[in-house]
Amino acid sequence: MGRWEPDTRGRLLHAALELFADQGYDATTAAQIAERAGLTKTTLFRHFADKREVLFQGQPALVAVAIAGVESAPEGATALDLLRAGLLALCEAHVPEQQEIGRQIDRLIAASPELKERAIFKRSAIAAALETTLATRLGDRRLAGVLADLGVRAYYEGFSLWSDTRRDDKLADVVADELAAYESVLPQVTGR
Amino acid sequence: MGRWEPDTRGRLLHAALELFADQGYDATTAAQIAERAGLTKTTLFRHFADKREVLFQGQPALVAVAIAGVESAPEGATALDLLRAGLLALCEAHVPEQQEIGRQIDRLIAASPELKERAIFKRSAIAAALETTLATRLGDRRLAGVLADLGVRAYYEGFSLWSDTRRDDKLADVVADELAAYESVLPQVTGR
DNA sequence: GTCTATACAATGATAGAC
DNA sequence: GTCTATCATTGTATAGAC
Numbered sequence A, B: 001m002g003r004w005e006p007d008t009r010g011r012l013l014h015a016a017l018e019l020f021a022d023q024g025y026d027a028t029t030a031a032q033i034a035e036r037a038g039l040t041k042t043t044l045f046r047h048f049a050d051k052r053e054v055l056f057q058g059q060p061a062l063v064a065v066a067i068a069g070v071e072s073a074p075e076g077a078t079a080l081d082l083l084r085a086g087l088l089a090l091c092e093a094h095v096p097e098q099q100e101i102g103r104q105i106d107r108l109i110a111a112s113p114e115l116k117e118r119a120i121f122k123r124s125a126i127a128a129a130l131e132t133t134l135a136t137r138l139g140d141r142r143l144a145g146v147l148a149d150l151g152v153r154a155y156y157e158g159f160s161l162w163s164d165t166r167r168d169d170k171l172a173d174v175v176a177d178e179l180a181a182y183e184s185v186l187p188q189v190t191g192r
Numbered sequence C: 001g002t003c004t005a006t007a008c009a010a011t012g013a014t015a016g017a018c
Numbered sequence D: 001g002t003c004t005a006t007c008a009t010t011g012t013a014t015a016g017a018c
Helices: A008-023 A030-036 A041-047 A059-071 A079-092 A097-111 A113-138 A141-164 A171-190 B008-023 B030-036 B041-047 B059-071 B079-092 B097-111 B113-138 B141-164 B171-185
Strands: none
Touching (some): A008 A030, A008 A041, A008 A097, A030 A041, A059 A079, A059 A113, A079 A113, A079 A171, A097 A113, A097 A141, A113 B113, A141 B141, A171 B141, B008 B041, B008 B097, B059 B079, B097 B113, B097 B141
16 A cells, blocks of 8 residues: 555554663664664654654544543533543543553653653643533533543543553443542532 | 852743743753853753753742641641642742743743643642642542642632732632632532 | 863754655 | 755763862
């Protein structure tokens, strides 16, 4: 289907994961990643704005999925229903293989402040997108913001539990449990 | 009190703000900032890990203040009392001049993805610190996390309101109002 | 203990050829 | 879409001056 090997971005991700596992993130140059994928540094930076984005290339699609999930919720849905619809869509976008890749990436993030900063930026991008959609549906910016924070927290905490201690459960269930735990703790905030 | 001009970091911040206002963040080099402050690039990087940190140098102190605020709350304080104590301390650490500097920095952040990423990282650092302290006092990680998100949101939204439309009010009051608004909206999340 | 001089590796941008 | 080549800038490292 063309003069070059297909799936350039995927090949770059794969090459990066191997090299980072061997040498660490900092000790690996963009040129090395490109070379292992059979490309040059210039080409890598044509596909990704920076070295970090090679690892986070999956996130934008997740955001779109979450938004679509909220938007496809039925008309009479409650605030919490909308949030759950978004999270469910998000979770179902994960294929089982991503559990292992996710673990790998999480380890790299934990070891690199540079990656941690980008990871938090991505997390906040999901929250912001969720907030916007929820605000449209609910007509209440504050409620939307609070809900988005809650949902994103449930998603990240859930993902972490899922890949650490609940590997055989479905991600959607773990996240739903986490969200339910927040619900049951909220009355303590309001003052009972 | 020494052989050199005092307040090196403050001078660098001042120089950076002037140059960024003139030329924008991207078009200003670290060397230019240093030169305007009467220093060299080497010295700038001795004081700050990177160019962005010149702008965010105030944040670490704010984190310490917020934590101290929570820790100094009386023994019988409720979860919400603890959060309010932290936020109050945070707000009172702001001197009036910081309203204008804060506005300036916010404009720069809005115009630069690079700065936005760092700003979000700083926000999350405040949330994480708050969460840790609250968890210690409350003995409940989940509650602490949810509370920290809520508090940090109130602080940032409050700051934004304060510098945009409520300049003459006290920051602490604006933030307290914002937090109260979240409290009143929370029952809608629990499901009434 | 803070600053400077110099040299250096890596990022990321850019222009032009295939 | 990729490559070669070149480039400015970031940020580091070293060794020394006051």
